[in-house]
Amino acid sequence: MPTTHRVALLGALLLPVAAGANVETHLAAVLKFGPRVTGSEANAQARTYLEGQFRALGYEVRRETFTYPRFDDLGSGVEVGGRTLAGLALQGSVGQEVTAPVARVSGVGTPEEFAAAGVRGRVAVVDRGTLPFAHKARNALAAGALGLIVVNNQPGEVRGTLGEPVALPVLTVTREVGAGLRSGERATLRVRVREGDVTGVNVVASKSGVTRPDFLFGGHMDSVPGAPGANDNLSGTLAVLDLAGRVAGTPLATRSVFVLFDGEEDGLHGSRAYVKANPEIVRNLRGMFNFDMVGVNVTPLTVSGEAGLVEAVRRSSGAVGRVGDTGGSDHVPFAGAGVPTLFFHRGLDANYHQPGDVLADPALIREAVDAALKTVNALPASRP
Numbered sequence: 001m002p003t004t005h006r007v008a009l010l011g012a013l014l015l016p017v018a019a020g021a022n023v024e025t026h027l028a029a030v031l032k033f034g035p036r037v038t039g040s041e042a043n044a045q046a047r048t049y050l051e052g053q054f055r056a057l058g059y060e061v062r063r064e065t066f067t068y069p070r071f072d073d074l075g076s077g078v079e080v081g082g083r084t085l086a087g088l089a090l091q092g093s094v095g096q097e098v099t100a101p102v103a104r105v106s107g108v109g110t111p112e113e114f115a116a117a118g119v120r121g122r123v124a125v126v127d128r129g130t131l132p133f134a135h136k137a138r139n140a141l142a143a144g145a146l147g148l149i150v151v152n153n154q155p156g157e158v159r160g161t162l163g164e165p166v167a168l169p170v171l172t173v174t175r176e177v178g179a180g181l182r183s184g185e186r187a188t189l190r191v192r193v194r195e196g197d198v199t200g201v202n203v204v205a206s207k208s209g210v211t212r213p214d215f216l217f218g219g220h221m222d223s224v225p226g227a228p229g230a231n232d233n234l235s236g237t238l239a240v241l242d243l244a245g246r247v248a249g250t251p252l253a254t255r256s257v258f259v260l261f262d263g264e265e266d267g268l269h270g271s272r273a274y275v276k277a278n279p280e281i282v283r284n285l286r287g288m289f290n291f292d293m294v295g296v297n298v299t300p301l302t303v304s305g306e307a308g309l310v311e312a313v314r315r316s317s318g319a320v321g322r323v324g325d326t327g328g329s330d331h332v333p334f335a336g337a338g339v340p341t342l343f344f345h346r347g348l349d350a351n352y353h354q355p356g357d358v359l360a361d362p363a364l365i366r367e368a369v370d371a372a373l374k375t376v377n378a379l380p381a382s383r384p
């Protein structure tokens with residue numbers, strides 16, 4: 001394996017770049033930065049590293065930035081008996097600290113249940129389920145509660161939204177934390193939140209002079225808070241980089257653009273921004289290939305999208321081809337703009353959006369790239 005390191009001059013920065021480094025190397029290097037939440041330092045470090053890799057392959061790299069509002073939990077929880085237990089603020093909750101006795105409501109938070117439990121002046125605790133979060137919160141407020149804790153009815157944490165602002169601090173907790181909240185106990189509910197604008201950065205790589213690419217190969221490089229995002233979606237990011245490396249010296253390189261999208265996990269912001277900012281390129285694309293979660297085999301490699309492209313997938317590769325749209329990922333805004341798209345994925349693994357998302361198999365990533373290249377080669381050489 002090539003281990004020669006050289007130094008690329010990047011503005012005023014001297015960055016070590018492993019020339020021709022492989023998927024294994026990139027996985028280890030990028031995972032080291034931590035979760036690549038849009039706007040975070042780790043996201044910026046990963047971006048700089050990946051940009052260096054595209055440049056080392058002979059591509060020009062540019063950044064396209066975009067801004068959107070986001071709700072962040074800055075560290076919320078509940079303190080009982082001198083112990084601080086973890087919780088997550090529901091989006092739309094007010095940021096506030098209240099100390100009051102706990103009122104454990106038996107139920108999901110209907111007006112009748114709150115009345116029966118006597119929650120006035122207390123921190124009400126209800127179960128998740130049946131009612132939307134906003135209804136529970138509005139009912140709690142109307143019943144005079146000072147704060148609301150929603151206990152998950154499934155294993156793990158809940159990251160959710162009220163969908164509207166409610167003038168009450170509202171937290172979700174796991175079942176384990178919920179079991180420790182007993183009526184009458186004094187609790188301090190701390191909801192620390194921030195609502196502000198976040199700036200995302202798409203990385204766009206192409207060979208010099210490419211203005212009218214036939215193909216866009218993309219994948220999102222951001223991840224959710226707390227999840228290292230090896231499969232979701234460093235796997236897809238490295239598929240795009242590997243593909244760029246494999247075609248670098250071929251005619252396909254001059255017919256392609258490679259995009260690492262940011263802001264996907266907050267609602268496809270990067271791909272929406274790209275489609276909006278590049279109408280000419282988007283209009284001319286013959287295909288947008290999106291790689292998202294291709295490093296863990298839950299299902300065999302599945303490629304879904306536009307009928308003509310899926311037909312080429314089926315003819316040329318061993319992948320499962322499905323006509324039609326599936327999954328919320330960066331192909332969606334392109335499909336919405338009329339671009340034929342293909343979505344490469346291997347299903348949702350058990351570590352999806354969890355701290356355990358630390359593994360992706362380089363062989364599976366390369367296999368997704370093989371399938372994409374076979375598909376491109378199976379298409380007619382020029383536009384129909």
Ligand code: BES
Nearest residue numbers: 232265267268292293327328345347348
């Ligand atoms: N990686 C997922 C999408 C995905 C789903 C890939 C199934 C492969 C198989 C993506 O990052 C994600 O979490 N998307 C959100 C929606 C998005 C608009 C925030 C989802 O699917 O809930």
Ligand code: ZN
Nearest residue numbers: 232233292293
């Ligand atoms: Zn993803």
